[in-house]
Amino acid sequence: MPMIQSLQSELHDNAETPPWTAAQVQALFEAPFNDLLFQAQSVHREHFDPNQVQLSALLSIKTGGCPEDCGYCPQSAHHAADLEAGKLMDTADIIAAAREAKAAGATRFCMGAAWRSPRDSDLSRVMEAVAAVKALGLETCATLGMLTAGQARRLKASGLDYYNHNLDTSADYYREIITTRSYQDRLDTLEQVRGSGMQLCCGGIIGMGESRVDRATLIATLANLPEPPQSVPVNMLVPVPGTPLQDAAAVEPFELVRTIAAARITMPASHVRLSAGRSGMPDELQALCFFAGANSIFYGDRLLTTGNASVDHDRELFARLGLRPERASGAGSG
Ligand code: SAM
Ligand code: DTB
Ligand code: SF4
Numbered sequence: 001m002p003m004i005q006s007l008q009s010e011l012h013d014n015a016e017t018p019p020w021t022a023a024q025v026q027a028l029f030e031a032p033f034n035d036l037l038f039q040a041q042s043v044h045r046e047h048f049d050p051n052q053v054q055l056s057a058l059l060s061i062k063t064g065g066c067p068e069d070c071g072y073c074p075q076s077a078h079h080a081a082d083l084e085a086g087k088l089m090d091t092a093d094i095i096a097a098a099r100e101a102k103a104a105g106a107t108r109f110c111m112g113a114a115w116r117s118p119r120d121s122d123l124s125r126v127m128e129a130v131a132a133v134k135a136l137g138l139e140t141c142a143t144l145g146m147l148t149a150g151q152a153r154r155l156k157a158s159g160l161d162y163y164n165h166n167l168d169t170s171a172d173y174y175r176e177i178i179t180t181r182s183y184q185d186r187l188d189t190l191e192q193v194r195g196s197g198m199q200l201c202c203g204g205i206i207g208m209g210e211s212r213v214d215r216a217t218l219i220a221t222l223a224n225l226p227e228p229p230q231s232v233p234v235n236m237l238v239p240v241p242g243t244p245l246q247d248a249a250a251v252e253p254f255e256l257v258r259t260i261a262a263a264r265i266t267m268p269a270s271h272v273r274l275s276a277g278r279s280g281m282p283d284e285l286q287a288l289c290f291f292a293g294a295n296s297i298f299y300g301d302r303l304l305t306t307g308n309a310s311v312d313h314d315r316e317l318f319a320r321l322g323l324r325p326e327r328a329s330g331a332g333s334g
Contacts (some may be wrong), residue, residue: 029259040265058308059111064085102138108161117144118147139161146181147163167204206237206256240306256285260292
């Protein structure tokens, strides 16, 4: 068999079947770019409409002053980013932002809080906001830090569809980035979320100085969870002045495309989100990411504390590429 064909069938042979070894995922990263993209696009078309992209809006409902020391994060109280810390937003203001996001075309609304873990009194207020956002007909998502089993159950009961909790990188590289919690802490919360019946949004960041092996290991870890996360955000580091990673070397753009493709092949039925970092990204690179299997974005002019690609720009990009926003799944109206 000619070499290219045999590589393709090799890729096909191990497609879509966990457990994935880190070496298998690394082999995907190392495949010729065209073979990898062809494989990713083929898998994508088996599971999704290739021209539909899901739109999630983000809102920071409690900003800054976080006790954790995540090296990438401007919201950590350990770092010197130029950021004003705030209190938990009023429910009415959260609802107003959710209405705006819905009017702009988002189908999911993700509320982020700079906590290590929520206090029960704060959780009650978040639950009130979740119920109100869901009543607008939006899918609901929150990212509030570590949860106990009871907290996850309460959130689920309030109408929370998704919980975002990222593994961020490989277990080995994690300790270079965060010292105030362990990888196992992260995995424990993922288990509480699964146990509650909520859907999981879990991914990572590239561009923190990690190696390709770390990236491949992260993807394998995500794909090998008892259930792959329903949403997999792939963030490109937004280097924020004042954080330890402010001067991290940028990752080669094709490496982002390869990471998306590896996520698509190993988690074929998950939404893979081209997440933070789009504001500085050329349209051609975003188009390649969509071809590689990304089918979700953060939509709205802001992420949590930094800017995002603008809504106007995204509308134009979708029109140029013939992409359509995915309609709400119904999870938000049930
Ligand atoms: N405190 C909660 C936690 O850590 O799970 C929720 C909020 S935290 C800001 C959510 C995620 O945002 C992090 O896990 C990380 O993946 C991402 N993030 C934070 N700062 C980032 C940055 N500068 N660039 C890219 N992603 C970032
Ligand atoms: C995720 O994976 N990325 C989002 C969301 N989940 C909460 C956060 C990106 C944050 C980028 C930096 C900032 O705006 O603070
Ligand atoms: Fe806190 Fe989350 Fe930022 Fe870490 S990523 S410092 S836990 S807000």
